Each structure stands twice: as structure tokens, then as C-alpha cells.
Amino acid sequence: YQEKKAKKKRVVLDVKDGTQTLTFEYGVEMPIVEALTKDNKLGVSLREIKGGTLSESCLELDSLRYVSPEEEVVRNQKLECSTGKEGSDGSIQVLDEKAIDAASGIVVSSVVRGGLAWNLGIRAGDFLVATSATIGNKMWPKSTLEGVRSAISSRRVLSKTVQVKLQRANELAGECESELVQEFQLFLTRPMGIHIEDTEDGYVRITGFTDNAPENVTKQLKVGDRIIAVDSSLGNKMWSVSNVEGVVSAVTSRLPGQPVQIRFERVVEEGTDLKDIASLASVKGEKKGIPQQSFTNGLLSSYSRFEKEVDSGATENLLSRC
Secondary structure, rough: OOOOOOOOOEEEEEEEOOOOEEEEEEEEEEEEEHHHEOOOOOOOEEEEEEOEOOOOOOEOOOOOEEEEHHHHHHHHOOOEEEEEOOOOOOOOEEOOHHHHOOOOOOEEEEEEEHHHHHOOOOOOOOOEEEEEEHHHEEEEEOOOHHHHHHHHHHHOOOOOOEEEEEEEEEOOOOOOOOOEEEEEEEEEEOOOEEEEEEEEOOOOOEEEOOOOOOOOHHOOOOHHHHHHEEEEOOOOOEOOOOOHHHHHOOOOOOOOOOEEEEEEEEEEOOOOOHHHHHOOOOOOOOOOOOOOOOOOOOHHHHOOOOOOOOOOOOOEEEHHHO
């Protein structure tokens, strides 16, 4: 058994219409409800948001109970509340509703300063995007409060902890070791002509291309790009992948010639001026038909270099076989 290296914190750079947005992505391991004591609480609540409109009720993770707006007002009146990061232990950081714009997802609506969630780095305004599965550490995307509640309820039968992935907009990772990445999505068809391998830090990395790889693949992808998600064969959800086996399984569930949407990420080289980075726009196309082969000039911009390119003939894991 070889222990994997810890992943660096990810900061995702998105460029749309000339505007750059940084999203700090991080994961925490939280104790399950029944493992908590009266004086040792998570102290965090979640609300669902759709197009900038917040749900009326919130979900308390300590009790996994939905709390009405009236209950929340009464609770907050008894404690010191503010939207900033500064405050005494026991006070509550609440969501600044003016800063949420037209976002959608699951947002942290309040955190007790000095509580377990606060000490893990969770802050009001962060978005919860995934939780670990009932068994194992595979992460499953979440978009509803009931989905989070169900995941934690089933998880606590077999485990004392749950892994949670969160995102924070317009903030870098601070003092911790981190890397800046750009994400982009492509519609590809089998055979793809891509060589991939598992990395020591839990990614699926492109190591090369076959001699007969399609031209649009070799022009749009680079050695070192990572596969992070594949769309489901049913529905429009993207499912995270963390090893070659998961990628091959997802891709081989499609018929040859059937388009599959894959999400990639590319690491931005240290020292790169962010003003020089263009958008890695996703290729447009319909799942039911052959996708367009056009791509933007931004996708061809070269700013990510890797010291060692793996010989494409040296790896046994080939998406070209799919």
C-alpha cells in the first residue's frame, strides 16, 4: 500500500466576458451528529438558494432539523450576530444576503464563532457542493438541503464523520499550499485517443495521446491536464472522478460515437500574470448529436507547463481503448 500525497488546496479561476472570478475550494471532515456532545457542537446552518432567492427554512447540521424563520430570529436575538469575520466566541456569523447576487446552490447561512465548524474554517457565505457517500470517501454532488440531510443521516449509521466539499468566492487560499486552476468542459466521442494515469495525489492526469487521436483532442488538451468529472449516462449531472477506473467505467457506459461530456482542469503556472489569462471556454454541442469542433483562441493559450511529459507508450491506461 502506497499512501497518496495530500492534494493542494484548489483556487478555480473563471473568466467570463473579461471578468475574472476566483473560487477557493476546500474540504473538511466533520463529526456526525450523534458523535457530538452538548458543549461540542458544529454550530452551522445551511439554506438553499435559487437564482438569488433564499429558502425560508434552514437546516441545522447539529440536529438535522429544519428551522423556521421565526425560530431563527428568536435564536439570533439571544446572541451577538454580524456578517464579518471578527467576533467573540459564541457569537454568530450570519450570511450577508446582499452579497449572494443571483447564485444557486446550498449556502452556509450561519456559523457559531468558536464552534467545530468555525474552527474547521467554514464561514457564512461558503457554498456546500458535495458530501461523501454512505460508504467510503467518494464525493457526491449536492444541490438541495434534503440531499445533504439524507446523505448525513445514512452516513452516520456506518461512520462517525462525513467529508464535505465547500467553495468560497473571490478569495485565495491564504497561507496554505495551493494551486490556481482553470476548469473547462468538452464533448468527446470514443475512441478518444487519450493516455491517462492515476497520480499520487489522487487525480487522473493526461500523459499523452495516441498516433491516431482526433485533431480536436490534441489541439484542445495538453499533457498534464486533469479529468475531474464525467457526465452521467442518465440526466445532466456531472459526477466527480478521482481514478482511472472511474473514468473508464463512466466512458465505456456509452456507445461508440456517442458524445460524452468531460470536465477537465488545467493548472496555471506560478508567476503567471492573471491579466494575461483568457477564458478556457467549453466547446458547445448537444449530447444527442455530434458536437461542434470549434473552440476559442483562449483555449489554445499556452500558460501551463509540466517538467516531465510521460511517454504515451509507457502507460497501460488508455482512453483510446474505450
